[in-house]
Amino acid sequence: METDKELINKILDYLTSSKNLMGEVYYSSAKSITAEAKAGTVDALERAEASGLSIRVLDCKRHGFSYTNDISKWREAVDMAAATAACTEEDENWSFLSPSPHNAGPGVSIYDFAAAAMKEADIVDMAIAVEGTALSVDDRVKRVRKASASVSSGEVYIANTAGLSGGYRFTSCSVSAMVMAEGSGDSQIGWEYEYDRMLTAVSPERVGRGAAARALELLNARTFSKSVRIPVIIENSVAADFLSLIASSLSSENVQKGKSILSGNHISEKIVSEKINIIDNALLKGKAGSRPFDGEGVPSERNVLVMDGVLKGFLYNLYTAAKGGSVSTGNAVRSGISGIPAVGVSNLCIEPASSDVTMTLDEMFSTAGQCLFVTDAMGIHMANRITGEFSVGVSGMWVENGKKAYPIKEAVISGNFLDLFRDVEAVGSDLKFYGKIGSPSLLIRNMDISG
Numbered sequence: 001m002e003t004d005k006e007l008i009n010k011i012l013d014y015l016t017s018s019k020n021l022m023g024e025v026y027y028s029s030a031k032s033i034t035a036e037a038k039a040g041t042v043d044a045l046e047r048a049e050a051s052g053l054s055i056r057v058l059d060c061k062r063h064g065f066s067y068t069n070d071i072s073k074w075r076e077a078v079d080m081a082a083a084t085a086a087c088t089e090e091d092e093n094w095s096f097l098s099p100s101p102h103n104a105g106p107g108v109s110i111y112d113f114a115a116a117a118m119k120e121a122d123i124v125d126m127a128i129a130v131e132g133t134a135l136s137v138d139d140r141v142k143r144v145r146k147a148s149a150s151v152s153s154g155e156v157y158i159a160n161t162a163g164l165s166g167g168y169r170f171t172s173c174s175v176s177a178m179v180m181a182e183g184s185g186d187s188q189i190g191w192e193y194e195y196d197r198m199l200t201a202v203s204p205e206r207v208g209r210g211a212a213a214r215a216l217e218l219l220n221a222r223t224f225s226k227s228v229r230i231p232v233i234i235e236n237s238v239a240a241d242f243l244s245l246i247a248s249s250l251s252s253e254n255v256q257k258g259k260s261i262l263s264g265n266h267i268s269e270k271i272v273s274e275k276i277n278i279i280d281n282a283l284l285k286g287k288a289g290s291r292p293f294d295g296e297g298v299p300s301e302r303n304v305l306v307m308d309g310v311l312k313g314f315l316y317n318l319y320t321a322a323k324g325g326s327v328s329t330g331n332a333v334r335s336g337i338s339g340i341p342a343v344g345v346s347n348l349c350i351e352p353a354s355s356d357v358t359m360t361l362d363e364m365f366s367t368a369g370q371c372l373f374v375t376d377a378m379g380i381h382m383a384n385r386i387t388g389e390f391s392v393g394v395s396g397m398w399v400e401n402g403k404k405a406y407p408i409k410e411a412v413i414s415g416n417f418l419d420l421f422r423d424v425e426a427v428g429s430d431l432k433f434y435g436k437i438g439s440p441s442l443l444i445r446n447m448d449i450s451g
Contacts, residue, residue: 005167008053008159011074015057015161019082022058022161024096026295027051028337030154033120037127037147045120053077054337056096059085063094067337093322096160097297106299108292109285115171115199116153123149126175126204133208134179140219141212145178145189149204156291164297172288173199175207181215188407190215195435197286214375217407218395224411225451231371231425232413232447233364235396236432239439241380243350245417246278247437248385250305252320253343261388261418262311270309272421275357276442278306280315282330282346289346289436295332296341303329308353309422317343349438352427359426364443366402367426372411372449373397373404388416412450420444 008025015023029051036044054067055077064085068077126149134144150173157167174195181188192210194202234242249260262271272278282300284290293299296318304312316324317332320343333344352358359367375396383390391414397404428441 024056024160027053027157032152034150035124035127037131052337055081061090098162129204137212140183177211188218221407221409227450231368251343252314273424274309287347294330295334298330
């Protein structure tokens, strides 16, 4: 980073001496290799590299922004940011972070030398292992629609005219599979996915077996043809999808714009079951949203948003914090170099409020007795994030007498996603992250299910 830091300092000098402006430089570079396997050999191989920087300036509280993928054209980018600022209205909520002994950013494990050293052949071998493992599980696993592996590495550096500067390196590794099983005239698709910053935390074999097991379990599923209101167990992957709906409502930006189901004065109100906490934690080892500081240089931390079902706060960046009379929670996120810092989650997850409400899946089945175990849902993203209403198609397993009885397809669950989380009776011991959102499986008291 030495050469890049020299360039960044040169840009900051240009901002202050030639433009007489406050400013910020955000530099990012990344490279990735992605492989897909088919019939025991490489089917697709993609290598990508990108780098660039963005410039933000403040001219009498007027905010300007520009970016470039051609770092040699940094002067043009600065000039464009300055020209943009001249055309905007003053807004006292814009600011840049000033350095202090407390904003260097904590240590967090997000870089793996082994992952960074991976070659194309190594990643191809991972994808082939995914496919081979899935096909070896059972003769009824006939095809692997997709078996992929990806490894990337990169670095981020941020500095501003207030004296703040800092950077970090990162890696990421992911493996995924989608397989098809066939038997007795039926066919079903199963999938599995793993992501981590550390290479040893993802397993091609585990992903292959998991995808195959999902497909096999759903073979000869029965069409759901009745309307009932009974307990439902939502598997961790589906629960994470529902949590993503709440995630947008926990953004102070959406709250301030009236685009959140929690807009209004809901702090200190019970909004979900007292048996769950909702945490945003950027300091977890190896997770997708982990980093020492956010997109504005604010140090990362563990933010408790909901405790014992009670809303404690929202996620903020510097702008929304100033607008709302609060402080940044370190949740400024950037879509690469091409966007200004918005508000977003780091690693948002559900945790049990106490160990007393934690159960294994088998214990949940036993507690519910008769229920639907939902393992896949379609259309959760189409739920109304303002009112909370949803109606989605689901598949999974019918549970009788605390045991899995037979697979179910074409069922529909409906309701309000806040009501869903208000009715949580037990929290699984199987927390898993899917990207930046993580959840354990959840036992819901009652839900409307129809065919």
